[in-house]
Amino acid sequence: MDRKRSLAYVSNQNGSSVSVIDTVTNKVVKTIPVNKNPNAINFSPDKSRLYTSNVGSRSVSVISRKTNTVIQTIQNVLPEPFGIAAVSNKVYVPGQYSGEVAVINARSFHVIERFQVANGPVTITAAPSGQQLYVTTLAQDIFIINIPQNKVVQTLPSGPIWGLVFTPSGKSFIVTNFDTNQITIYSASTNKPIAQIPVGLAPLGLAISSSGLRAYVANSRSRSVSVIDLVSKRVIKTIPVGTIPYGVTVTPNKQTVYVTNYDSNTVSVIDAQSLSVIKTIPVGAGPRGIVSS
Amino acid sequence: MGTATGTQATQSLFAYVSNQNDDSLSVLAIPSNRTIKTIRVGQLPNSAVISPDGARVYTTNRGSNTLSVISTSTNTLIQTVRGVGSEPFATAFAPNRGRIYVPTLYTGSVFVLDSVTNNVLQEIPIGNGLVGIAVSPDESKVYVTSLGTGISIIDANTNKVIETIPATGSWSVRFLPNGTRYYVNNYGTNLVSVYNAGNNALIKRIPVGAAPLGVIVSKNGQRVYVTNSRGSSVSVIDTSTNGVIKTIPVGFVPFGIALTPLNRRAYVTNFGDNTISIIDTTTNSVIETIPTGNNPRGIAITS
Numbered sequence: 001m002d003r004k005r006s007l008a009y010v011s012n013q014n015g016s017s018v019s020v021i022d023t024v025t026n027k028v029v030k031t032i033p034v035n036k037n038p039n040a041i042n043f044s045p046d047k048s049r050l051y052t053s054n055v056g057s058r059s060v061s062v063i064s065r066k067t068n069t070v071i072q073t074i075q076n077v078l079p080e081p082f083g084i085a086a087v088s089n090k091v092y093v094p095g096q097y098s099g100e101v102a103v104i105n106a107r108s109f110h111v112i113e114r115f116q117v118a119n120g121p122v123t124i125t126a127a128p129s130g131q132q133l134y135v136t137t138l139a140q141d142i143f144i145i146n147i148p149q150n151k152v153v154q155t156l157p158s159g160p161i162w163g164l165v166f167t168p169s170g171k172s173f174i175v176t177n178f179d180t181n182q183i184t185i186y187s188a189s190t191n192k193p194i195a196q197i198p199v200g201l202a203p204l205g206l207a208i209s210s211s212g213l214r215a216y217v218a219n220s221r222s223r224s225v226s227v228i229d230l231v232s233k234r235v236i237k238t239i240p241v242g243t244i245p246y247g248v249t250v251t252p253n254k255q256t257v258y259v260t261n262y263d264s265n266t267v268s269v270i271d272a273q274s275l276s277v278i279k280t281i282p283v284g285a286g287p288r289g290i291v292s293s
Numbered sequence: 294m295g296t297a298t299g300t301q302a303t304q305s306l307f308a309y310v311s312n313q314n315d316d317s318l319s320v321l322a323i324p325s326n327r328t329i330k331t332i333r334v335g336q337l338p339n340s341a342v343i344s345p346d347g348a349r350v351y352t353t354n355r356g357s358n359t360l361s362v363i364s365t366s367t368n369t370l371i372q373t374v375r376g377v378g379s380e381p382f383a384t385a386f387a388p389n390r391g392r393i394y395v396p397t398l399y400t401g402s403v404f405v406l407d408s409v410t411n412n413v414l415q416e417i418p419i420g421n422g423l424v425g426i427a428v429s430p431d432e433s434k435v436y437v438t439s440l441g442t443g444i445s446i447i448d449a450n451t452n453k454v455i456e457t458i459p460a461t462g463s464w465s466v467r468f469l470p471n472g473t474r475y476y477v478n479n480y481g482t483n484l485v486s487v488y489n490a491g492n493n494a495l496i497k498r499i500p501v502g503a504a505p506l507g508v509i510v511s512k513n514g515q516r517v518y519v520t521n522s523r524g525s526s527v528s529v530i531d532t533s534t535n536g537v538i539k540t541i542p543v544g545f546v547p548f549g550i551a552l553t554p555l556n557r558r559a560y561v562t563n564f565g566d567n568t569i570s571i572i573d574t575t576t577n578s579v580i581e582t583i584p585t586g587n588n589p590r591g592i593a594i595t596s
Contacts, residue, residue, distance in 0.1 A: 139481030180443035202421035
């Protein structure tokens with residue numbers, strides 16, 4: 001039933017839970033307890049499941065969207081899990097301090113491999129082709145991993161990067177430059193930067209509308225979200241939100257923007273037409289990751 | 294204080310270890326290395342520091358955005374400090390000023406606390422991704438390392454940033470006891486940078502292991518020890534030559550490091566395998582490995 005509703009799922013790191021928000025009523029309809037300290041959340045490719053990487057328990061929680069309950073907790077994944085991506089029947093989890101990526105078989109729930117990537121991974125994103133994974137790091141560069149060899153095949157010099165998302169067409173990807181307070185648009189075919197746009201302080205998460213026309217960036221130290229017109233490549237509005245805005249998602253249907261405020265324990269709801277906050281929803285403690293259907 | 298008999302401290306020593314994933318602080322007796330008590334603290338305690346007078350241990354708790362203050366005489370939690378921003382990451386003391394400085398990762402500020410009451414007196418906005426801090430030995434300046442803004446130097450009289458040194462991914466900073474130089478590990482580039490504290494000029498870059506996190510300087514100023522989190526090793530630097538004289542294999546993801554008062558032993562928390570490696574600093578080899586709680590991170594030893 002829940003798969004027909006438009007829902008947003010929030011990983012509450014310090015509340016060790018996932019808040020489920022009905023995006024029509026903008027109310028929390030369920031709070032799902034998960035293992036200790038979930039910092040990132042993502043869908044399985046068929047969207048039947050959610051996975052959380054749990055930074056304070058070396059684990060991954062698997063949630064069924066049919067029942068909105070945890071169906072499996074995968075232990076001993078690696079120290080300090082810090083992001084999660086699912087491709088085909090595998091789940092990939094980078095570890096911030098060991099610099100590895102753990103590969104989990106999504107059927108058996110076993111860790112089948114761990115491979116070394118780099119110092120300080122923070123985000124892992126699957127390329128739309130499903131052939132590659134992009135890992136950003138706070139320490140140095142962006143790393144491109146080929147599936148299924150699970151090897152770094154290219155390193156993009158970039159400085160510290162937090163978020164990385166692909167545009168719906170898959171032709172480009174956008175990253176947040178944590179140190180220089182800007183975003184950089186890369187060509188996905190050449191992996192070269194094509195534009196840089198200044199945003200607020202210490203940008204973390206970002207999301208792109210399904211039209212591919214707009215990007216929304218969480219400026220963690222500015223308590224704001226920058227709205228970028230991807231045609232003119234300019235910031236068209238800066239919207240005040242809560243304290244330490246962290247994750248961002250745009251709902252596929254109504255194009256509503258949801259932003260987690262890590263230090264306010266809330267989610268700001270932004271109407272994509274008026275570009276203003278229409279509601280602030282209390283969630284669990286330390287909301288970080290967010291995805292929506 | 295331990296007396297310098299040349300062989301062993303005559304008084305009991307204790308190590309305090311923050312077990313990040315257990316939300317606890319373990320007290321180890323030295324030299325038996327047995328855990329004598331485990332104290333509940335805030336969520337995700339990522340650092341543990343003993344106050345200069347030895348009376349208290351402070352943990353920063355990045356999951357509950359608090360500091361836990363523990364009495365070393367009773368080994369009990371005596372205070373929880375709030376209002377220190379989002380993800381406090383380290384603690385440094387200026388005992389003559391009666392101040393404590395706490396950098397926070399996401400708020401990007403240094404919070405200034407009164408060291409008697411532990412009240413937050415001031416927030417100093419600094420930059421993006423603050424992780425480390427040290428007070429110069431003369432207490433005139435506070436140095437803050439970051440993942441996004443380089444090394445920021447705060448004038449301790451005015452609490453204003455007076456200089457920012459570009460440095461990508463600097464994690465920790467520690468001074469020589471005489472205050473002439475400071476050592477900063479570059480997390481991204483696998484280096485330790487040595488700076489002249491008089492003019493903040495870079496003296497040397499020293500290659501170490503992968504992803505260096507912890508740095509400590511021996512109290513005689515002769516050695517610097519660096520934990521290489523992805524190298525599963527500790528680099529030992531001779532400060533007279535600023536060269537690495539030994540790389541010691543330790544456990545998985547070594548993070549924190551502390552020395553016993555006479556510099557005879559180094560204790561290294563292995564965040565990745567729930568152990569502490571104990572290094573004999575004379576031979577620079579691991580003599581014992583002991584189990585800890587989950588994800589040991591911060592460590593401090595009484596003097």
